[in-house]
Amino acid sequence: MKYVLDVHCHSISSGHAYSTITENINYAKDKLELLAITDHAPKMPGSCSKIHFLNFGVLPRKVDNLEIIYGVELNIIGENGELDLPQNIIDRLDIKIASLHPPCFAPVDDREYITNTIINVMKNKDINIIGHLGDPRYPIDIEKLVRVSKDTKTLIEINNASLSSTNTRCGGESIIENILKECKQQNVEVILNSDAHYHTQIGDFSNIFPLLKKTNFPDELIVNTSVEKFKSYL
Ligand SMILES: [Zn+2]
Numbered sequence: 001m002k003y004v005l006d007v008h009c010h011s012i013s014s015g016h017a018y019s020t021i022t023e024n025i026n027y028a029k030d031k032l033e034l035l036a037i038t039d040h041a042p043k044m045p046g047s048c049s050k051i052h053f054l055n056f057g058v059l060p061r062k063v064d065n066l067e068i069i070y071g072v073e074l075n076i077i078g079e080n081g082e083l084d085l086p087q088n089i090i091d092r093l094d095i096k097i098a099s100l101h102p103p104c105f106a107p108v109d110d111r112e113y114i115t116n117t118i119i120n121v122m123k124n125k126d127i128n129i130i131g132h133l134g135d136p137r138y139p140i141d142i143e144k145l146v147r148v149s150k151d152t153k154t155l156i157e158i159n160n161a162s163l164s165s166t167n168t169r170c171g172g173e174s175i176i177e178n179i180l181k182e183c184k185q186q187n188v189e190v191i192l193n194s195d196a197h198y199h200t201q202i203g204d205f206s207n208i209f210p211l212l213k214k215t216n217f218p219d220e221l222i223v224n225t226s227v228e229k230f231k232s233y234l
Pocket residue numbers: 010014016040197
């Protein structure tokens with residue numbers, strides 16, 4: 001199966017990613033139909049300030065056959081689902097991912113607290129995707145979150161970088177496997193994303209493939225198979 005889109009990648013603006021938006025686009029244009037640029041929102045140490053997210057109008061939305069959309073990976077900063085960009089900026093963006101990151105939300109071994117925090121974000125109609133679910137530092141009630149994902153049409157992300165041994169979120173393979181099992185069980189769609197911090201990682205989902213195989217995960221439940229399917233979540 002061909003996966004035609006990757007909607008989570010970073011540029012040098014994030015502070016700890018190493019390619020420009022131009023390099024990202026040039027790499028993606030021969031591989032994908034749709035790319036989203038989603039740099040970290042301002043609370044991530046070293047990332048850009050909010051003005052970065054106000055000037056996307058200068059950037060191309062089509063290069064050869066590649067469509068490019070522009071958004072953000074927001075930081076979840078409070079248990080009520082608080083995020084780190086003002087509403088008037090969020091309103092201008094094509095795509096909004098929200099994620100838990102230790103510098104912005106202290107990990108706590110409390111499944112109910114973390115689950116409720118994520119549910120509060122899923123209920124926010126502006127949020128399209130919950131980033132890298134399955135981080136072992138943030139315990140979750142998978143059955144509950146998959147149900148709310150379906151009810152709110154907020155996509156659960158299966159993150160390729162999380163499955164790399166060099167990533168700070170490593171060790172979550174079995175959790176991610178259980179997320180896939182539960183999504184299959186409840187017939188809920190997921191999105192695969194690279195979370196590239198260097199352009200050659202764009203469109204690379206190779207760390208996820210063994211888990212898709214192991215869970216016999218149906219391609220019909222992967223939105224990366226069609227731009228149209230994905231856009232129904234925007
Ligand atoms: Zn990052």
